[in-house]
Amino acid sequence: MRATYIYGPGDIRVIDVPDPTIRNSTDAIVRVVRTCVCGTDLHPYHSMKPDPEGSSIGHEFVGIVEDLGSDVHTVKKGELVIAPFVWSDGICDFCREDLHTSCRFGGYWNTGGTGGGQAEAVRVPFADGTLVPVPVEETSPLIPSLLTLSDVYGTGYHAALKARVSTDTTVTVIGDGAVGLMAVLSAAQLGAQRIILMGRHKDRTDLGLEFGATDIVTERGQEGITAVRELTGGDGTHVVIEAVGHMPAYEQAVGAVRPGGVISRVGVPQYKSAPVGFGSLFAPNITLTGGPAPVRAYIESLLPAVLDGSVEPGKVFDRETELDNIADGYRAMDARTALKVLIRP
Amino acid sequence: MRATYIYGPGDIRVIDVPDPTIRNSTDAIVRVVRTCVCGTDLHPYHSMKPDPEGSSIGHEFVGIVEDLGSDVHTVKKGELVIAPFVWSDGICDFCREDLHTSCRFGGYWNTGGTGGGQAEAVRVPFADGTLVPVPVEETSPLIPSLLTLSDVYGTGYHAALKARVSTDTTVTVIGDGAVGLMAVLSAAQLGAQRIILMGRHKDRTDLGLEFGATDIVTERGQEGITAVRELTGGDGTHVVIEAVGHMPAYEQAVGAVRPGGVISRVGVPQYKSAPVGFGSLFAPNITLTGGPAPVRAYIESLLPAVLDGSVEPGKVFDRETELDNIADGYRAMDARTALKVLIRP
Numbered sequence: 001m002r003a004t005y006i007y008g009p010g011d012i013r014v015i016d017v018p019d020p021t022i023r024n025s026t027d028a029i030v031r032v033v034r035t036c037v038c039g040t041d042l043h044p045y046h047s048m049k050p051d052p053e054g055s056s057i058g059h060e061f062v063g064i065v066e067d068l069g070s071d072v073h074t075v076k077k078g079e080l081v082i083a084p085f086v087w088s089d090g091i092c093d094f095c096r097e098d099l100h101t102s103c104r105f106g107g108y109w110n111t112g113g114t115g116g117g118q119a120e121a122v123r124v125p126f127a128d129g130t131l132v133p134v135p136v137e138e139t140s141p142l143i144p145s146l147l148t149l150s151d152v153y154g155t156g157y158h159a160a161l162k163a164r165v166s167t168d169t170t171v172t173v174i175g176d177g178a179v180g181l182m183a184v185l186s187a188a189q190l191g192a193q194r195i196i197l198m199g200r201h202k203d204r205t206d207l208g209l210e211f212g213a214t215d216i217v218t219e220r221g222q223e224g225i226t227a228v229r230e231l232t233g234g235d236g237t238h239v240v241i242e243a244v245g246h247m248p249a250y251e252q253a254v255g256a257v258r259p260g261g262v263i264s265r266v267g268v269p270q271y272k273s274a275p276v277g278f279g280s281l282f283a284p285n286i287t288l289t290g291g292p293a294p295v296r297a298y299i300e301s302l303l304p305a306v307l308d309g310s311v312e313p314g315k316v317f318d319r320e321t322e323l324d325n326i327a328d329g330y331r332a333m334d335a336r337t338a339l340k341v342l343i344r345p
Numbered sequence: 346m347r348a349t350y351i352y353g354p355g356d357i358r359v360i361d362v363p364d365p366t367i368r369n370s371t372d373a374i375v376r377v378v379r380t381c382v383c384g385t386d387l388h389p390y391h392s393m394k395p396d397p398e399g400s401s402i403g404h405e406f407v408g409i410v411e412d413l414g415s416d417v418h419t420v421k422k423g424e425l426v427i428a429p430f431v432w433s434d435g436i437c438d439f440c441r442e443d444l445h446t447s448c449r450f451g452g453y454w455n456t457g458g459t460g461g462g463q464a465e466a467v468r469v470p471f472a473d474g475t476l477v478p479v480p481v482e483e484t485s486p487l488i489p490s491l492l493t494l495s496d497v498y499g500t501g502y503h504a505a506l507k508a509r510v511s512t513d514t515t516v517t518v519i520g521d522g523a524v525g526l527m528a529v530l531s532a533a534q535l536g537a538q539r540i541i542l543m544g545r546h547k548d549r550t551d552l553g554l555e556f557g558a559t560d561i562v563t564e565r566g567q568e569g570i571t572a573v574r575e576l577t578g579g580d581g582t583h584v585v586i587e588a589v590g591h592m593p594a595y596e597q598a599v600g601a602v603r604p605g606g607v608i609s610r611v612g613v614p615q616y617k618s619a620p621v622g623f624g625s626l627f628a629p630n631i632t633l634t635g636g637p638a639p640v641r642a643y644i645e646s647l648l649p650a651v652l653d654g655s656v657e658p659g660k661v662f663d664r665e666t667e668l669d670n671i672a673d674g675y676r677a678m679d680a681r682t683a684l685k686v687l688i689r690p
Binding site: 283292 | 439442444604605610616625626630637639
């Protein structure tokens with residue numbers, strides 16, 4: 001089959017690899033219907049150490065179950081399934097606590113003998129624990145929205161949920177990428193009345209307004225902080241969702257959060273240490289939360305509104321291409337000419 | 346009157362200063378019945394820049410109202426009052442949200458024209474917002490326990506409350522100082538069944554067992570982390586309360602907390618930045634919370650059990666001395682020969 005590999009910064013290739021096969025009785029083989037490129041994929045695309053052997057890449061996909069191990073009971077051959085960006089056994093104590101990203105026996109794609117999702121097919125361990133079947137045809141126009149449940153929608157939702165967004169909460173979202181926009185949608189679904197989106201790409205912030213943002217701040221850094229504070233009587237917002245992962249975004253979050261408030265991070269941090277001392281987080285009693293979203297925990301609750309069309313998170317896809325042209329998709333996302341690129345194997 | 350001033354590392358003196366007087370109609374003058382030395386006072390005691398003018402110090406006291414401005418209505422002359430370690434107006438939006446430490450017009454003692462609490466008397470701004478009257482005589486044996494509501498008990502309670510300790514929560518407390526022991530007591534009051542106290546002073550950890558600790562870990566650093574993990578099936582505890590403020594304690598907290606758990610800091614951080622990246626807090630979805638406790642918010646709810654004697658937080662005082670000998674108290678706490686020193690002006 002064809003699969004996407006990354007060999008170093010900017011070096012994305014689609015190559016022939018052996019078809020995945022059932023190894024354990026709890027495995028499924030899923031033929032990928034749609035996959036996509038994630039903002040997270042751009043981190044190795046910028047900075048991975050060149051490796052002549054390359055690495056399989058991609059962690060978001062929906063597909064059709066093609067083959068099953070003998071111990072899989074909750075999905076059937078031929079069903080359309082959503083694959084979260086982490087595979088998990090579904091039965092350990094962390095999974096039962098809805099923290100599938102800390103599953104005792106789970107892992108990210110391209111670990112534990114799995115491949116990446118930007119491929120024609122994927123071996124899925126713990127199919128019962130990992131996959132969520134959906135009663136939808138692979139030709140359905142809902143496919144892009146369902147694909148967001150694989151990562152970005154659940155990730156935005158996690159950010160809002162961990163920050164305990166409610167009707168009483170004012171929210172700032174830093175980052176107008178797909179996760180930031182999904183955080184806007186999620187905060188609105190949780191009842192937030194005031195959602196300030198910080199971003200500078202008008203097509204994206206327009207989509208943010210459609211998803212529920214009430215204010216757009218295009219400035220960055222200290223100017224951006226000042227703008228948020230001016231919008232909130234000098235206080236900042238109860239919640240700041242940091243959906244970027246770079247230090248300037250963290251610093252912006254510290255500057256924009258209200259005393260007693262919460263910074264919720266879902267951008268994968270590209271730094272090891274950050275200001276957390278008396279002057280930054282401690283004196284104003286700021287809580288720092290977030291992490292990789294256990295999206296598996298959220299799919300069932302977010303699914304109905306996707307299926308009935310009342311939310312359309314799939315609008316974050318503004319470009320589509322064939323698997324063999326995926327390198328163009330990476331380039332477009334890196335250049336910010338595309339928000340999120342849908343891939344058709 | 347006599348008041349304690351600090352002039353530099355190890356340089357504590359009791360000097361004569363003018364008696365405090367009413368300046369604003371919302372002020373009260375409180376004659377101090379008992380004050381004490383705090384672990385926090387040891388930070389300037391170790392590292393303040395020498396200053397020939399010195400600074401008034403002390404932030405915990407109970408006393409008798411001696412004089413009142415014309416606009417004070419909730420306390421009367423002659424009443425015994427508890428003074429929180431922050432003065433606050435009680436009516437701004439932060440005070441009404443129980444975040445008195447972020448009061449729009451409040452401050453710490455020895456700012457805003459106030460003196461420190463380690464003195465014979467203190468001018469208290471916003472007496473209605475700040476002071477809590479208690480129907481107790483100044484000769485009552487309850488005075489030491491009431492004095493803990495000025496800071497350490499409320500601070501330990503804040504740590505446990507911000508971490509959302511409940512009957513389902515396992516807890517580690519790092520630090521066997523007064524705040525750590527009060528965090529043990531508070532976690533037990535909130536229902537925690539398993540409370541691991543990390544400390545190496547047997548008299549203190551014995552008191553911790555009396556307050557509700559179920560396990561004592563005397564090891565530090567990686568050995569301490571290993572010990573906590575061994576006690577919890579390898580996982581660490583849902584909550585780690587960090588009641589020290591130094592980087593090794595923070596690192597110990599990161600090592601001892603369970604995935605999905607909470608680190609709650611009430612030791613004033615003696616560092617500006619700390620590890621919060623993918624490997625430390627992000628990947629395991631750890632929440633970092635805490636800050637200076639709005640103890641004013643907790644006094645009323647913690648008071649009944651103190652008044653009826655069902656809790657005795659005053660047991661943290663293991664030495665008592667006259668105000669003029671307070672420098673001995675600082676030395677004893679610095680040398681760890683005293684846990685917490687009660688001062689009699």
